[in-house]
Amino acid sequence: MKVLCGTDFSEPAKDAAEVASYVAAKLKHPLKLVHCVADWLAPAEYPVVESLHSHGQNLLDAEADRICAPGQRVETTVMHGSAGHHLIEEGDDDTALVVMGATGKGITERLLVGSVAEHVAESVITPTLVVRHAEPLLQWLQNGKALKVLCASDVSESEDALPRAIEKLLLLGPIDLECAHFVQMNAKMVQSGEWMVGDSDFTTPANKETTAVQEKVKKRFDEAIGVVPRAVHVLPSWGNPAYDLVAVAQRAKADLIVVGSHHRHGLQRLKHPSFSRRVLAHGHTNVLCVYLGEAELESKVSATSRKAGQKAGVPAGV
Numbered sequence: 653m654k655v656l657c658g659t660d661f662s663e664p665a666k667d668a669a670e671v672a673s674y675v676a677a678k679l680k681h682p683l684k685l686v687h688c689v690a691d692w693l694a695p696a697e698y699p700v701v702e703s704l705h706s707h708g709q710n711l712l713d714a715e716a717d718r719i720c721a722p723g724q725r726v727e728t729t730v731m732h733g734s735a736g737h738h739l740i741e742e743g744d745d746d747t748a749l750v751v752m753g754a755t756g757k758g759i760t761e762r763l764l765v766g767s768v769a770e771h772v773a774e775s776v777i778t779p780t781l782v783v784r785h786a787e788p789l790l791q792w793l794q795n796g797k798a799l800k801v802l803c804a805s806d807v808s809e810s811e812d813a814l815p816r817a818i819e820k821l822l823l824l825g826p827i828d829l830e831c832a833h834f835v836q837m838n839a840k841m842v843q844s845g846e847w848m849v850g851d852s853d854f855t856t857p858a859n860k861e862t863t864a865v866q867e868k869v870k871k872r873f874d875e876a877i878g879v880v881p882r883a884v885h886v887l888p889s890w891g892n893p894a895y896d897l898v899a900v901a902q903r904a905k906a907d908l909i910v911v912g913s914h915h916r917h918g919l920q921r922l923k924h925p926s927f928s929r930r931v932l933a934h935g936h937t938n939v940l941c942v943y944l945g946e947a948e949l950e951s952k953v954s955a956t957s958r959k960a961g962q963k964a965g966v967p968a969g970v
Contacts, residue, residue: 656684670719671786672749673724713728736768740776743778752782752783754767779941782938798828802830812872813944815879817940829882834897865884892930898930909935910940
């Protein structure tokens with residue numbers, strides 16, 4: 653296994669590379685630094701391509717010397733073409749974590765089609781850490797200061813991937829874990845008096861369902877990894893809950909937001925707008941994006957097995 657970090661040598665990318673180096677050292681995995689040369693303007697036979705490759709390799713080697721401790725295992729690779737394509741391909745191959753800066757040098761491309769980090773995080777099956785503020789991450793990795801983590805939590809079976817991601821974070825250092833669960837609001841719910849404004853900064857529900865959700869989330873984490881979130885915020889959402897999560901993270905002063913991604917693309921994304929992509933684009937802190945697909949597949953197989961058992965007259969849970 654390796655820790656993969658893509659860089660364009662911008663300041664955000666340099667911060668991400670430093671975080672990646674410490675993560676790799678703590679996990680005792682090799683670090684792979686990748687730089688992609690955008691050489692599509694020049695035909696392959698032109699000498700400028702070789703020059704760009706050589707220059708990129710020199711920059712990568714210098715970056716590795718800057719961030720890695722003596723004796724640390726590191727590999728530097730210069731690739732040509734689309735950074736997103738190569739990082740997704742590399743990230744799917746024997747990789748523990750992908751680490752990237754939140755924004756790089758391609759501001760125009762970011763405004764038009766989204767950043768490389770967002771594209772990679774929503775496509776690669778490996779958990780992807782998008783670094784926006786390196787300082788709390790470095791304090792956590794270097795000095796053991798507890799990392800304040802806010803995890804967007806659902807109560808579906810596919811969300812088992814998130815406790816597993818939290819478990820991996822605990823291998824790197826202590827965390828202070830809170831979860832947030834959002835309920836899509838409508839006028840009928842308000843008129844029924846089920847929701848009220850509490851004394852805290854958060855709007856809170858005044859019904860038993862809230863306690864049930866909180867207990868279910870806590871139980872899921874406890875059974876999966878033996879860790880119970882310090883708090884589970886069950887909150888209303890009047891629009892897109894991604895923006896509500898970003899707001900809660902700001903109020904809670906979270907160092908890291910953990911979100912799941914279904915990796916929907918094309919027409920699927922039009923039908924189901926991406927929650928994780930909005931958090932990645934609009935979040936004010938670091939984001940860990942976790943692929944939910946494998947957990948979804950496991951839950952579907954489990955549900956199918958239960959249905960087959962029921963048809964055969966086998967009691968549930970046997």
